[in-house]
Amino acid sequence: MIKAAIIGGSGYVGGELIRFLLFHPKVKLVGVTSQSHTGEKIGNIHQNLNGVSNLLFEKEDVKRLSQKADLIFLALPHGQSMKKVKDINLDKTKVIDLGADFRLEDKFLFEKVYKVEHVSPDKLKKAVYGLPEIKQVEISKAGLVANPGCFPTGAILALYPLAKSGLLSGSVVINSATGSSGSGVKPSVVNHHSERAQDFRAYNVFSHRHKWEISQEIAKISKSSPEIIFTPHSASFVRGIFTTVYVSTVKHHSISEVKEIYQKIYENKPFIRLTDNPRVAVVAGTNYCDIGVFSDGKHIIVTSAIDNLVKGAAGQAVQNMNIMFGMRETVGLEFPGLHP
């Protein structure tokens, strides 16, 4: 049994991590911390776990936990993980960071985008960007995995086969819609039910931080540097990200040709489902990324649907854990979604 601990368990991502790990057949959850809810039962904060587990949130003590645990999940606001990681010996205790601190390889870019100094530049160099469909081998050897952002997960998985096949050039438009759980557990005007229940709007146009993460990874895969234009939108569902990417190709590519590229590349990827009709409601609660591919010959449109808290965060982290510890990547993540 792998002994796992969670630093930051009272947010939405932390709650999903707890849920997955409690039911994972190969994991023992040895501790979950929360600064704001120390001493409370996890079922009081995550009511879905009421009666499921009697675990209490502990005070945060990274050193102590890292001695008890084989693996630590960090589910913290950006700027915090890089401090915690300093206290962890990665040779003894592996780390999966669900925040942004280790996603951008370039320290200076990170500091520009997140407006904070990076205090663990040595560990930044060791971090692996943990998108399992793309980096399975690297992840299997990693001591520190930077779990991808929610938007980048949906966008990169939609673009990966095109990037790998050299079909990306010029500018790539990425249009995404996210559910309210993406803005976290903290109440605010943008996630007030009265404001959001019947709303749709764009935000952070040209300036969302996930753009850099997408650009970095697409550049590495495609060996060119297509320009990424990324616009997130706030939608009126709770869970999920729907992404529509628009690519113009230099040559004519028939739809069957493009579909074949996707089929081949995603052939043995258990969480990728190619479908004509990706839907947020279908993947909600699951680790699937449903992908649809469309072409009119000159332009390719790819759509993807994920659950932002699962494939876009906690589920992908568990998938990474499975790979890091030599298990099948699907263990503990086989559950399908609900209908309706």
Added chain:
Amino acid sequence: MIKAAIIGGSGYVGGELIRFLLFHPKVKLVGVTSQSHTGEKIGNIHQNLNGVSNLLFEKEDVKRLSQKADLIFLALPHGQSMKKVKDINLDKTKVIDLGADFRLEDKFLFEKVYKVEHVSPDKLKKAVYGLPEIKQVEISKAGLVANPGCFPTGAILALYPLAKSGLLSGSVVINSATGSSGSGVKPSVVNHHSERAQDFRAYNVFSHRHKWEISQEIAKISKSSPEIIFTPHSASFVRGIFTTVYVSTVKHHSISEVKEIYQKIYENKPFIRLTDNPRVAVVAGTNYCDIGVFSDGKHIIVTSAIDNLVKGAAGQAVQNMNIMFGMRETVGLEFPGLHP
């Protein structure tokens, strides 16, 4: 033209008041205050009014405003209006209070229920409970009107004909479901979209403060004191209150007999619509109270649907204003709702 001012214009009720008064043919809005948004354009806070009015939120100065205005609307949290009213000469400037401070006639009951001393007991004695379908004459002469609470509006209008006809006795069950706008503009866990969008729950069982207001008014109308059992529920819509009241009658009353009672009593009430199918979505955005009456002979069930911010707050306040200033009660409130 009536000169009207609003103290506390940045909440949801304040926003609706502004909207109604800006379009009211007989009113000039001479000032709107907000402590937290002084100096900002109202259209920045209430985006629906962007481009509709260039009014700015003023600093709160009750004395000055009461000299400028014929009428002041107070849209403040409970415990505040009773302080503001001290600075207003009711003989010169009428007041409609949309908070709870002047709804309970019994000072000691108010203090017990709201856990705060009542600092305007003299004005409390002069206040008229402003439910226009019941107290039109009193309202027309009032200097200070206590605008009813949202739940009491729906509940009392559902019960009034039964109470007046002496059909209430024993205990009356009032089961209500409210939209998220009822908990106000301030973000909180209960109105977080992620928590509420697919939820339904009861709250303040046996202890909601509106129970006392309902009891007080029903007791006066029915001349008996039926026991009020009131349970509010948080529902996943934004606007509206749906109320289902359950009454057991001593004698057998046919459905046609009961319906006739409602038809007679609400005959000339322009905002009451008797229907077999009251629906929250139908009254949203309107000042209507749709009422459905059902009976199996021994038990009567009455359902009512209102918009909590309109008939349950700002619209009813404008209706009260119309009556206080000798106008038709429907002026500025004739708009129907949307479909869908």
Added chain:
Amino acid sequence: MIKAAIIGGSGYVGGELIRFLLFHPKVKLVGVTSQSHTGEKIGNIHQNLNGVSNLLFEKEDVKRLSQKADLIFLALPHGQSMKKVKDINLDKTKVIDLGADFRLEDKFLFEKVYKVEHVSPDKLKKAVYGLPEIKQVEISKAGLVANPGCFPTGAILALYPLAKSGLLSGSVVINSATGSSGSGVKPSVVNHHSERAQDFRAYNVFSHRHKWEISQEIAKISKSSPEIIFTPHSASFVRGIFTTVYVSTVKHHSISEVKEIYQKIYENKPFIRLTDNPRVAVVAGTNYCDIGVFSDGKHIIVTSAIDNLVKGAAGQAVQNMNIMFGMRETVGLEFPGLHP
């Protein structure tokens, strides 16, 4: 391995049954029928199961299936199961009927309420009303289980401890709100998103058929016959039923006394969670029934929250299956819900 088949697998309840049985460790799903979708992949109709199973919907052939299967689930509109059951030898193949045909013990009452002749009166006599928290022993021996209706499940579980303790008398008010999945997969005006997304309304006041089922079971438990007044409401969530029951007691009962009754009676019931705050969103996707108990001494209010498709239908059917085949009742049903 139990060989199970489903007659009527393309509706919402059928889809949930498929999902549970595919993942049940002790069940092999040997066939699923659908008249309207014969030959199609189940993942085309229930997109959540796309890629999860390659099963096809078969043509309905009850005889053949009953020879292959140890257990048949019937998920059909009322009036149909009683015809299918004629072709099944209950000594060889057990049946769980998720429709209404075997819920009312009195043939004449059934015919009056459902306006159709009962064509299997002999099997009606053998049927056991399958509410596992109440009838575990009877279910364990049954050949034909009538799976309870969704509203009755929430209502009876809320009332059972009071009924059993003799605290029910006079009239009992049951006020329920249901999600749109309760009206089934077939599109209609009442479940049109444009009409329902922001709506709340009562329907079938004094006339909903589930009332008879509740009355029958409560009468048997309480040995008195309290009058059941039941009002269902259409709410704007998708999954769940929230029920609020109102009981007046002859004697004074303190809240701790009443809570103790519930704790004792539900002590070893794994799917009952006593909580101060039952919520539809918390039980969605699970087989839990969360129950809250409140009292002011003279009146008792009990609230319950279930998922109408799980504890109110398919999950409860699997729970019944587990009991009928001598397994722990939780097998295949341990999953918690989501947060948020």
Added chain:
Amino acid sequence: MIKAAIIGGSGYVGGELIRFLLFHPKVKLVGVTSQSHTGEKIGNIHQNLNGVSNLLFEKEDVKRLSQKADLIFLALPHGQSMKKVKDINLDKTKVIDLGADFRLEDKFLFEKVYKVEHVSPDKLKKAVYGLPEIKQVEISKAGLVANPGCFPTGAILALYPLAKSGLLSGSVVINSATGSSGSGVKPSVVNHHSERAQDFRAYNVFSHRHKWEISQEIAKISKSSPEIIFTPHSASFVRGIFTTVYVSTVKHHSISEVKEIYQKIYENKPFIRLTDNPRVAVVAGTNYCDIGVFSDGKHIIVTSAIDNLVKGAAGQAVQNMNIMFGMRETVGLEFPGLHP
């Protein structure tokens, strides 16, 4: 008073037309037809109008109505209006068609896109594409106005200033999200609340018919023919269309330069509001089109929010009527939306 009639009043667009015309100070509604609801009260079908008007739906008799009316609104499925218009003498009775039949100027293109022969090619030549912000003069003289489609309204208004200023070239990406009211009053799987309440998906990728309408109008304005790539999405709100357009420019254009273009061109357009934050919830129920302009120098993103049933259909039709009859274009359309 203008005498107006509506052919096809029982759908969502028809209902909004009735609502606007009943409250329009210069219009008398002389007849509303419905084939499926002939003889019923409009308030039974559009419950928001219950008690507001006692009008009954008439049997469709275009000839008779066109003799009574100065103006006929056609709110019918595509392929029907072109038949009705044959019976109308446009010199005596003006027509505003809210369907698609007169939007595409090229008969052959229409027939290819809508797969039906155009039976009024002579009247097609006279029709004016009724987007008032662009064609005020033509509309003022028109006998037959083709009211624009809902998606084209939001898209063209977002692009118009760029097109007019010659900034469009290459391909233009238009990404839109629509509410469920856009698919009409008829219940179907895609607008089933259970399927849609928490969903988001793309549909008709590369093949939606509104693409041709957008292409036609943008080509005329821009005098070049930028390629239009248009993807509609089904969102989980009821009313509204949010559009995000992506344009790459040949030269560098600063954000202030681009904003100035929009300000100048939309200076005296009462229903266009330039804002940093267009939101569907803010324009719902109104005739506004809120537009946001963003640029990073090389790329321009424009977002627009409209109510698909108002600015995208019935409200725009009334705006066209106002212009056709020499009134201010805002008459009867001044109402703002709700907050929240």
